[in-house]
Amino acid sequence: MATSLLPLLPQLLLVLFALAVLLYDLGNEDRPGLGSLAMLGPLAALLGLGIVAGHPGEYWGRMLKVDSFSLFFQLLTYAGTFLVILLSRDYVERQPIHRGEFYTLILLAGVGMSVMASSAELLMIYVGLELMSLSSYALVGMIKRQDQSIEAALKYYLMGAVTSAILLFGISLLFGITGTTYLPDIASALALTKDIQGNLLLIAAVVFVLAGFGFKVSLVPLHMWTPDVYQGAPTPITAFLAVGSKAAAFAGFIRLLATGLPAAVSLWQPLLALVAVVTMTYGNMTALAQTNMKRMMGYSSIAQAGYILTGLVVFTPDSLAATLYYLLAYLFMNIGVFACLIWVANQQESEEIAAFRGLGQRAPFYAVSLAIFFLSLVGIPPTGGFMGKFYLFFAAVQSHYVWLAVVMVINSVISLAYYYGVVRQMWLEPCLPAAPGAAAGGTSRWSMPAARASTSTPPAAASSTPEKAQSWPEPTKPASLALGVAVVISLLLVLLLGLYPQPFFEWVGKAALLG
Amino acid sequence: MNTTLLAFFIVAFISLVAAWRVITDPSILHAGLWMGLSFVGVAGIFLLLEAEFLAGVQVLVYVGAITTIILFGIMLSDVGEVRVGPEPPGWVQAGAAWHRGLRHAFPLLVAAGFAGTMLGLYTQSGWGQLRERPLELAGLSVGGIGRELFSTFALPFEIASLVLLAALLGAIVLAMREEER
Amino acid sequence: MIPLGYILGFSALLFGLGLYGALTRRNAIRMVMSIELMLNAVNVNFLAFSRYLNPGDPRGSIWAIFVMTVAAAEVALGLAIILMLSRRQDDIDVDKVHSLQG
Numbered sequence: 001m002a003t004s005l006l007p008l009l010p011q012l013l014l015v016l017f018a019l020a021v022l023l024y025d026l027g028n029e030d031r032p033g034l035g036s037l038a039m040l041g042p043l044a045a046l047l048g049l050g051i052v053a054g055h056p057g058e059y060w061g062r063m064l065k066v067d068s069f070s071l072f073f074q075l076l077t078y079a080g081t082f083l084v085i086l087l088s089r090d091y092v093e094r095q096p097i098h099r100g101e102f103y104t105l106i107l108l109a110g111v112g113m114s115v116m117a118s119s120a121e122l123l124m125i126y127v128g129l130e131l132m133s134l135s136s137y138a139l140v141g142m143i144k145r146q147d148q149s150i151e152a153a154l155k156y157y158l159m160g161a162v163t164s165a166i167l168l169f170g171i172s173l174l175f176g177i178t179g180t181t182y183l184p185d186i187a188s189a190l191a192l193t194k195d196i197q198g199n200l201l202l203i204a205a206v207v208f209v210l211a212g213f214g215f216k217v218s219l220v221p222l223h224m225w226t227p228d229v230y231q232g233a234p235t236p237i238t239a240f241l242a243v244g245s246k247a248a249a250f251a252g253f254i255r256l257l258a259t260g261l262p263a264a265v266s267l268w269q270p271l272l273a274l275v276a277v278v279t280m281t282y283g284n285m286t287a288l289a290q291t292n293m294k295r296m297m298g299y300s301s302i303a304q305a306g307y308i309l310t311g312l313v314v315f316t317p318d319s320l321a322a323t324l325y326y327l328l329a330y331l332f333m334n335i336g337v338f339a340c341l342i343w344v345a346n347q348q349e350s351e352e353i354a355a356f357r358g359l360g361q362r363a364p365f366y367a368v369s370l371a372i373f374f375l376s377l378v379g380i381p382p383t384g385g386f387m388g389k390f391y392l393f394f395a396a397v398q399s400h401y402v403w404l405a406v407v408m409v410i411n412s413v414i415s416l417a418y419y420y421g422v423v424r425q426m427w428l429e430p431c432l433p434a435a436p437g438a439a440a441g442g443t444s445r446w447s448m449p450a451a452r453a454s455t456s457t458p459p460a461a462a463s464s465t466p467e468k469a470q471s472w473p474e475p476t477k478p479a480s481l482a483l484g485v486a487v488v489i490s491l492l493l494v495l496l497l498g499l500y501p502q503p504f505f506e507w508v509g510k511a512a513l514l515g
Numbered sequence: 516m517n518t519t520l521l522a523f524f525i526v527a528f529i530s531l532v533a534a535w536r537v538i539t540d541p542s543i544l545h546a547g548l549w550m551g552l553s554f555v556g557v558a559g560i561f562l563l564l565e566a567e568f569l570a571g572v573q574v575l576v577y578v579g580a581i582t583t584i585i586l587f588g589i590m591l592s593d594v595g596e597v598r599v600g601p602e603p604p605g606w607v608q609a610g611a612a613w614h615r616g617l618r619h620a621f622p623l624l625v626a627a628g629f630a631g632t633m634l635g636l637y638t639q640s641g642w643g644q645l646r647e648r649p650l651e652l653a654g655l656s657v658g659g660i661g662r663e664l665f666s667t668f669a670l671p672f673e674i675a676s677l678v679l680l681a682a683l684l685g686a687i688v689l690a691m692r693e694e695e696r
Numbered sequence: 697m698i699p700l701g702y703i704l705g706f707s708a709l710l711f712g713l714g715l716y717g718a719l720t721r722r723n724a725i726r727m728v729m730s731i732e733l734m735l736n737a738v739n740v741n742f743l744a745f746s747r748y749l750n751p752g753d754p755r756g757s758i759w760a761i762f763v764m765t766v767a768a769a770e771v772a773l774g775l776a777i778i779l780m781l782s783r784r785q786d787d788i789d790v791d792k793v794h795s796l797q798g
Contacts, residue, residue, distance in 0.1 A: 008670075015677065020727045022684070061667035101688040108681045115674055123762060127671045131678045134773055138685025141777055153689075157774050158727050162718045164770075165734035168763060169711060172741035177640070179750050181759070201636040238763050523698045527706045533739060534710055536734050538717035543725060550729045556735045560721065562707065564747045567764045569760050573739075580770050586777035588772070589725055592782035606698075622720075626712030633708040634701060642700050642748075663754045675765050683770035686776035692783075 007059045007066050009048035010074055011118075014081075017041030018107035019294040025100020025298060035089040035482075038103035042082035042110065046336035049074055058120075062182060065120045072324060072511035073117030073251040076331055080244040081110035083335045083486055088236040091342055095234060097142050106240065109135035113248035120259055121180040122171055125252045129167075129216070132248060133160050136241060140233040151233025159225045160215065162295055167212020173205035174260075190263040202266035203267050209256065210268065216249035217305045220279040227286075230298030238294055239338035242301045244332045250308060254320065257312060258514055265315060273313045277407050280306025284414040284482075286483065293341055293353050296418060297334075300377065304330060305413060311392050312405055319395035321512035325504060326392055329376065329384030329497045336490030340366050343483050353422055360427035369425045369487050374419040376494050378410045384497025523563055530556025539619040543589055551582040628634045724778050728771060733741035735767045768778045 005012065021038050025031055049071060056066050085106060092099045112131030137160065139490065141153025175181050177199075178189035193199065215222040230238045240495055257268065283303030290296035308330070311323030311393030343366055348355040360367040375505065396405040497504060533553035554577040561570035614670040664672055708731055717730030733735040746756020 063668070063670040098688050101684055105684060106680060108677060108684075111674075111677060112681075121671075123668070123671050123759065124674070127674045127678060127762060128765070130770070131674060131681060134678060134685060134769060135681045137773060137777065138681070138689060141689055141780065144689065144780060147784060150777065150784065153777050154724060154781055157777055158718075158724065158731075161728070161731045161770055161774065162715075162734070165714070165718075165731055165738065168735065168738040169741065172738050172745065175742065175756065176642070176745040176749060176757070177752070179745075181755065201640045201641070204633070206638055256562040357793075517697070520698055520702075527702075529711070531706070531709055534713045537729050538721065538726070543723060546726060546729060550732065553733060554736065555708075557740060560703065560740055561743060563727050564703070564743045566743050566747070566757060566760075569739075571756055571758075572761065572764060576768055577732070577736070579769055584771055584775055585725065585729060585732075588778060592725070592779050612792060622713055622716045623717045626709050629712030629715070630705055630708035634705050637701055637704050642704065650776065651786045660761075664759060666750060668758050671762065675762060678766055678768050682773045685760060686772045689773075689780050690776040 001107045004059055005170075007052055007055055007057070007064055008080065008198040008386040010045040011114055013044040013048045014041050014078075014111050014114070016108055017044060018104045018111070021107065022104045025104075030340045031099065032105065034099055035085065035092075038107065039082060039085050041107050042078040042085070045110075045384050046075070046082075046115075049078065056399050059307055063119055063121050065118055066515065068511040069251075069255070069514045070118035072508065074114045074249065076247050076273065076328065077110055077117065077244060080240070080247065081106060081113075082334070083331075083489065084236050084240045084244065086334070086486045087239055087339055087342055087480050088234075088386070089482040090346065091234060091236050092348065096145050097234065098169055102139065102142055105135045105139050105235075109139070109240070109244070113251075115299050116248045117251035117255075120183045120255060122183065122256075122260075126171065127462070128170070129249075129252065130164065132245060133164065133216075136237070136245060136293040139240070140229055142237070143234055146232075148232040149234065150232075152229045153455060156225050156229045159222075162211050163215035163222060170205050170208025170210075170212065173201065174209065177202055177205060183255065186260045187262060190261065193263070196264055202264060206261065206264060206268050207271070210253075210271070212298060213249050213253045213256070214275070217246050217253065217308070218279075218302050218307065219305055220282050222274075222301070223279070223282070226302055227295045229299035230301070231292055231295045231351075232403040234316065235294065235338060235342050236299070236345070239335055242297065242334050242338070246301070246308075247327050248332065250323070254323070255514070257315070269313060269315065272309060273401075273404060276306050276313055276404070278306075279309065280408065280411045283370040284411050287415070287418045290418070291353055293351050293422070294358070296353065296422075297337065297341075300415070300418075301334075303411065306411070307389065307392065307408060310396060310401075311407060313404065314396050314399050314401050316395060316399050317512055319392065320400065321505070321508045322388065322391035322395045324511055325497075326385075326388030328488070328508070329379075329388040329494065329506065332490040332493040332497070333373045333376040333383070333385055335493065336369060336487055337377070339483050339490065340373070343480075343487075346480070353425060355435075356422055356425045357429040358426070365448055365484075366487065369455065369491050370426070371423050372491060372494065372496050374423060376498070377414070378416050378419055382498040384494045384501075387498050387501045389493055419490075464470050519563065523560070526556050526559035526563070535619075543581050544586070547582065547586045547589055550585065551578050554578045554582065569662060580585060624676070700744060700748045703740065707737040707740035708721060710734075710740065722755065724781075725775075726772050732771065734761055739763055751753070 017038065017040060021041070024037060025034060043059045053071055056068075058065050069376065070216065083104060087308055088102065088106070091097075092102060111169035111486060112128045112135065114130030115131065116125050136483060137153055137157040140156050141150050143149035173180060178186045180189065185271075190196065190202075191201075211222060218226040230240065232242065261268065280303045281297045283301070283306060286297035287303065289294050290299060308323055308326055311319045311326065343361065343363070344355050345351050359370070372383060379386050379389035389408070393405045393408060396402070396408070438457070530553050531551045534555060536549040537546045539555060540549060556569045558573040558578070561567075561573055615636065714733030714737060716731045717727060718727050721727050721730060742756040742759045743762070751757070761796065
């Protein structure tokens with residue numbers, strides 16, 4: 001028994017801490033150290049992962065798979081969960097959120113993500129996906145006094161439930177065609193099929209299944225929820241959806257395509273190529289017009305999903321490794337951006353881009369960090385985002401997907417525009433007073449758009465959160481240490497991934513073999 | 516036509532008509548009741564597929580639990596689709612009835628289109644006229660399902676319990692009134 | 697005996713009706729009901745494939761059990777969200793969920 005429980009150690013530890021947080025929250029009124037207890041969960045899971053790494057193989061009737069791929073994504077999940085809880089510590093103090101349930105659901109969603117990554121059985125991937133999804137629906141609606149939050153939860157829930165039903169229909173067709181839902185067996189059954197190209201039913205099944213995963217990573221025909229949910233959700237949860245949910249869905253996606261459907265590559269490759277191009281172009285074009293920072297990050301995350309998808313389209317060991325490398329860098333650069341965003345929102349009571357005005361003078365550390373994270377998101381050296389994108393580009397060119405690589409570069413240039421818009425606000429606009437309500441009189445010649453922003457933003461910020469201003473106490477603590485720590489960790493890793501990529505290259509290269 | 520096939524047609528017809536009414540019935544409460552009937556019809560299909568255990572579970576979970584929750588949800592959230600205002604003239608009513616009729620037939624057409632497409636694909640795969648083979652006793656008994664569920668599929672079974680926990684926790688936190696904190 | 701195509705046709709019709717309802721209805725509770733119809737169709741598929749193509753293999757039944765479990769959890773959570781929204785807005789017409797558009 002002990003031997004069969006051992007490979008489950010990280011997930012078990014995470015569940016244990018989720019329950020511990022829930023029980024501790026029940027027992028105490030003040031609940032000191034609740035956030036620290038929650039943070040111990042992913043840390044313990046990381047330690048457990050170190051032990052499990054020495055025991056690769058398949059366990060529990062082939063339901064659980066421990067290989068370098070699953071270890072990679074589990075590490076990503078636990079690191080992401082840890083950082084998201086770090087971001088939440090300050091946030092839950094200032095918002096009317098039930099902290100115990102909030103942390104428990106984050107940890108449970110983490111379990112779901114790690115389950116998705118560590119199985120080659122569609123049933124496990126489905127159950128993990130639902131665990132992640134149901135927790136996320138509830139987390140998105142956690143700020144019950146804000147209509148935006150509840151509405152985002154409802155939209156996310158309804159669209160998510162429809163796509164999960166479509167995913168199930170596709171899985172049932174795959175089950176009918178191949179007689180199994182274990183991915184390696186599906187692959188061997190399909191390898192015996194003669195006329196893959198002409199098997200229209202298989203095409204339908206593949207399209208349905210891809211729709212289910214495409215929703216979670218917000219690919220274009222199924223992206224509609226992304227900006228609304230990103231804007232309405234509590235900001236740490238937005239970060240969680242952007243990094244955790246997306247990485248886990250890509251883990252399932254890669255496992256499905258590379259382990260289950262490699263024989264049908266001629267069916268899904270052209271489809272995904274088209275989707276990737278449309279997704280990144282649409283995301284970047286729409287992001288240009290945004291004034292709300294979280295919404296802009298929503299569109300940016302759609303565009304990023306397009307970049308990541310190119311690695312799957314090219315479908316060589318190199319390109320899959322590049323995908324994993326990019327996901328790794330993406331985790332830290334996104335967490336960094338959201339940490340800075342939470343810090344600014346705490347100061348200014350606003351999540352508009354205009355709230356970043358003069359950040360370069362007010363808080364040079366956060367401003368410089370945010371600029372570096374943006375450089376990474378665009379793909380400019382010396383950052384992890386550059387290395388990831390360069391690797392993706394290189395893999396695409398190598399297997400004669402030059403046009404796809406060119407589209408990616410053009411899109412990166414477009415994305416420069418909206419990130420630069422924020423950077424310009426931080427340095428080239430006059431400083432905004434820390435207290436909301438008093439508008440700064442911008443007179444420099446740069447401030448044509450800012451003059452409009454300064455008249456419109458403070459009232460908008462005040463009216464968007466009227467109840468919060470009335471019923472929730474003013475922030476008592478000044479700048480939070482937790483946010484600073486999250487920024488420093490993200491910054492170090494983004495730079496490390498950009499300047500010293502060699503060991504990481506070897507690692508993702510091994511993980512991408514799915515062995 | 517043998518009796519099994521006749522039973523299939525009757526059950527399928529009832530279930531589909533009920534499903535159609537779920538979408539088109541003007542009263543949301545009635546739609547909920549139609550949904551229950553549709554679920555019962557699906558349980559009948561399960562019986563015809565010789566999956567007696569699943570038919571029982573279907574009645575317990577879908578008819579017993581899910582329909583009840585949804586009916587409760589309808590009554591608690593109080594969202595009747597009530598029309599108010601003066602009675603419109605006769606010709607407007609007749610036109611509206613026509614329009615309603617067309618609109619109500621539309622879901623059927625869309626579903627028929629979808630089903631037609633899928634049937635074409637199934638036929639291409641040679642599944643259209645396939646008859647069932649005699650059932651081997653191994654595996655499909657309740658005992659067989661139970662043994663599989665607690666051996667091969669034990670791990671997803673445990674994780675499903677976490678899914679229920681997460682849903683329970685989320686539902687309680689979201690539906691709780693703030694004054695009760 | 698019933699040919700497999702009849703059963704698959706039934707499930708495709710049920711799925712199509714549910715999908716149409718989920719995509720076009722504006723009442724959130726009705727959308728939830730339509731999603732349940734889709735899940736029922738999926739279960740019919742699983743059991744039909746299990747019975748006709750792999751008789752004796754319990755995998756189809758196991759899938760159906762899991763789909764039902766998750767569906768029950770999903771409905772409970774969804775109605776909690778709808779209930780919370782209806783307390784605030786007296787109206788859960790998804791078209792009127794407007795503070796996020798733009």
